Amino acid sequence: MAERPNPTSCEPPLVGFEADKRKIMSALLDTSEPRFSVVHIVGPRGVGKTHLAKEIYTSPEVQKHFRVRIWVPASRACYGVEVEYLKNMRAQLSIEQEADIARFLMGKRYCVVIDDQDWRSYSRRKAWNYILGSELPKSYGSRVLVTCRPEYGRSRYPVSREFEVGPRSNEESLEILLKAAFPKYPWEGCPAGEVDDLVMKFVRKCKGLPWPLQFMGDLLSLHPWNEVLDRIQTIEAAGMNFVDLAMRYRDLSSHEMRAAFLYFLTFPEDAEIHAKSFALLLKSEGITRRSEQGEDILQLLAERSTSEMFSED
DSSP states (O other), X not given: OOOOOOOOOSOOOOOSOHHHHHHHHHHHHOTTOOSOEEEEEEOOTTSSHHHHHHHHHTSHHHHHHOSEEEEEOOOOOSSOHHHHHHXXXXXXXXXXXXXXXXXXXXXXXXXXXXXXXXXXXXHHHHHHHHIIIIISOOOTTOEEXXXXXXXXXXXXXXXXXXXXXXXXXXXXXXXXXXXXXXXTSOOOOOOGGGSOHHHHHHHHHTTTOHHHHHHHHHHHHHSOHHHHHHHHHHHHHTTOOXXXXXXXXXXXXXXXXXXXHHHHTXXXXXXXXXXHHHHHHHHHTTSOSSHHHHHHHHHHHHHHHHHTTTOOO
């Protein structure tokens, strides 16, 4: 059997964000601004805000500049958001859950990242207003970096800077897609104007968003390209949204789930899929190690395909 390339389990490559990254890094590391400040990265869903923030957060410059760094993921809870945030922060600081975060951070230059913050949500806004006001001392040069969508609003903290990031250009989109589609080949550049029209059809369907481009590239690495196009057209004809589908793919919890989902899409729309047979196929393809794991994955995919995978937000 020919070797089947595995879809990537990592983030899409950070293409076209070099200038944005430099500007945001400059704002975070600006020693001429001694005041505590909030920096926003604003952009549409799937554009790569979280990935960009991670690149900045883990960069050697940021690690060296800030004595303490805290990454706070988004909360989808309706209640107890403040408690959830504080528990997460204390865990990262390795301090007791009843400990005073402000006292721990006092005198230290720190950077806190708030990922995917929705300032429209009363509970999340209330939680962060409390944390910003009471739990984060205004130490010299400390920063809070927030990622959010344009429709989510902004922090009203007085010292604040904002950086907008948008969809990638056709050339940048092409690079992301082809790197995913041909992961074993080094990227040597390919102007969009010289690419086959079929490839550009795939690029345009992703609307310049890195995660849909990554998802599309993963599909193209596994299946004949005309079949991929036919399947996408079937999905769209049924009123489903390819970009939304790609974002659901991003949110799958593991590499195995993503790989199984891609394999799941190879079956005809009305095919009967028997759990044991599907599980054995996943095992034979090297996607799972145990057939029981494959059956569990199929059950999850079946549930999601009818509930959230193909639903509109």
